[in-house]
Amino acid sequence: MWKTIGDPIVNVSSRYSALNIDSKLMVGFNNIELISDRAPETNFREIAECKKLWPDHAIIASLMVDTRERWHEFVKRAADSGADGIELNFGCPHGMCERGMGSAVGQNPKVIETIVGWVMEAAEIPVIVKLTPNITDITVPARAAKKAGADAISMINTINSITQVNLDKMCPEPYVGGQSTHGGYCGPAAKPIALNMVQSCAADPEVNLPISGIGGCSNWKDAAEFIALGATSVQVCTAIMHYGFRIVEDMCEGLSQWMDSKGYKTIEDFRGAAVKSVTKFENLNLSYKRVAFINHETCIGCNLCWVACEDGAHQAIDLIDPEANGLDLGPGRLPGVRIPRINEDRCVGCNLCSLVCPVEGCITMLDVETGKDPITWKQYQERLARGEVEPIPAHP
Numbered sequence: 001m002w003k004t005i006g007d008p009i010v011n012v013s014s015r016y017s018a019l020n021i022d023s024k025l026m027v028g029f030n031n032i033e034l035i036s037d038r039a040p041e042t043n044f045r046e047i048a049e050c051k052k053l054w055p056d057h058a059i060i061a062s063l064m065v066d067t068r069e070r071w072h073e074f075v076k077r078a079a080d081s082g083a084d085g086i087e088l089n090f091g092c093p094h095g096m097c098e099r100g101m102g103s104a105v106g107q108n109p110k111v112i113e114t115i116v117g118w119v120m121e122a123a124e125i126p127v128i129v130k131l132t133p134n135i136t137d138i139t140v141p142a143r144a145a146k147k148a149g150a151d152a153i154s155m156i157n158t159i160n161s162i163t164q165v166n167l168d169k170m171c172p173e174p175y176v177g178g179q180s181t182h183g184g185y186c187g188p189a190a191k192p193i194a195l196n197m198v199q200s201c202a203a204d205p206e207v208n209l210p211i212s213g214i215g216g217c218s219n220w221k222d223a224a225e226f227i228a229l230g231a232t233s234v235q236v237c238t239a240i241m242h243y244g245f246r247i248v249e250d251m252c253e254g255l256s257q258w259m260d261s262k263g264y265k266t267i268e269d270f271r272g273a274a275v276k277s278v279t280k281f282e283n284l285n286l287s288y289k290r291v292a293f294i295n296h297e298t299c300i301g302c303n304l305c306w307v308a309c310e311d312g313a314h315q316a317i318d319l320i321d322p323e324a325n326g327l328d329l330g331p332g333r334l335p336g337v338r339i340p341r342i343n344e345d346r347c348v349g350c351n352l353c354s355l356v357c358p359v360e361g362c363i364t365m366l367d368v369e370t371g372k373d374p375i376t377w378k379q380y381q382e383r384l385a386r387g388e389v390e391p392i393p394a395h396p
């Protein structure tokens with residue numbers, strides 16, 4: 001995917017900022033960079049050179065211009081350069097939208113339809129419409145792209161953000177001479193938003209377009225998740241900026257090994273396999289129950305699960321004295337040190353303890369056989385109104 005080509009712009013200094021969490025750097029990344037600052041002729045010439053050197057590899061030219069004539073011109077120049085496809089950048093949340101481009105387009109379905117229509121008049125190679133996540137319902141612009149004849153959609157571009165404030169300068173980063181501006185957020189922390197939007201579009205029969213999944217993809221597992229939620233391809237930006245192009249080899253190898261372990265021969269064997277498991281809340285089964293199970297052999301006694309459950313969840317973990325409760329935890333345990341124990345009657349199966357536990361696999365969530373027939377919220381409300389079921393008692 002080529003850096004977006006358009007009328008060259010002038011960038012500012014500095015341009016990037018990040019959300020670091022403890023020692024983990026660039027969990028989230030933010031930029032106020034614009035489209036390519038190089039001349040279109042330079043970009044198109046280099047696309048042609050790359051295609052000549054690597055004819056078997058696809059190159060997609062990302063474009064962003066304004067008028068119908070300019071779109072026609074750039075679409076033709078992209079095709080003439082040998083690009084295999086075009087991506088329309090309707091997503092940049094900064095700089096270009098003030099000029100009526102980028103996310104200013106992606107937030108307006110009517111304008112999407114118009115511009116995609118212009119592009120399709122001139123396009124002889126596939127056209128992907130890249131969508132902005134800075135919108136309430138991503139399926140609305142996706143449907144507009146479909147209606148105007150796009151061949152595919154890609155998502156997400158970056159999310160409006162301020163990652164941090166420099167408290168000495170009383171100004172957010174990236175710092176530009178005493179000022180800053182809202183930048184585009186991406187990187188690992190953006191993946192859940194991207195997955196959510198990819199699934200929404202994959203599940204919408206009115207969209208029904210191939211989807212290129214983007215946002216926080218950093219390893220093979222992320223890529224597999226995008227594909228399982230319906231993506232036909234995956235793009236990587238921040239992780240490459242962080243670790244370099246070589247990580248793609250690890251991604252391909254990891255994905256391939258995982259596919260072998262599952263017996264998947266092609267991407268199509270599992271593409272979209274998780275889409276239908278996402279449903280409306282009202283369709284979830286109220287009879288399903290899970291509870292936490294703590295493996296005391298691996299528990300290090302940090303009691304983070306107890307703190308989280310006590311202060312932030314359902315007070316369903318007791319701290320008990322193992323000896324007094326007849327538990328022999330083997331050698332190496334300090335006598336009198338209390339350990340966490342799940343109170344199954346109080347546990348609502350919220351997962352919090354398993355999420356805060358620092359020991360992998362120490363707290364697992366186990367299915368409970370309730371003996372109750374499945375019932376959804378909707379069915380429960382209907383049957384309750386007809387007096388066919390007793391009200392489910394409120395949590396104590």
Ligand SMILES: Cc1cc2nc3c(=O)[nH]c(=O)nc-3n(C[C@H](O)[C@H](O)[C@H](O)COP(=O)(O)O)c2cc1C
Binds near residue numbers: 029091187236238
């Ligand atoms: C420094 C930087 C520059 C970017 N430039 C472009 C661009 O020119 N055109 C575009 O469509 N998206 C651009 N993006 C957005 C990425 O292509 C991608 O949609 C987004 O960063 C989410 O993916 P990621 O989490 O893998 O970075 C840029 C992102 C970054 C961080």
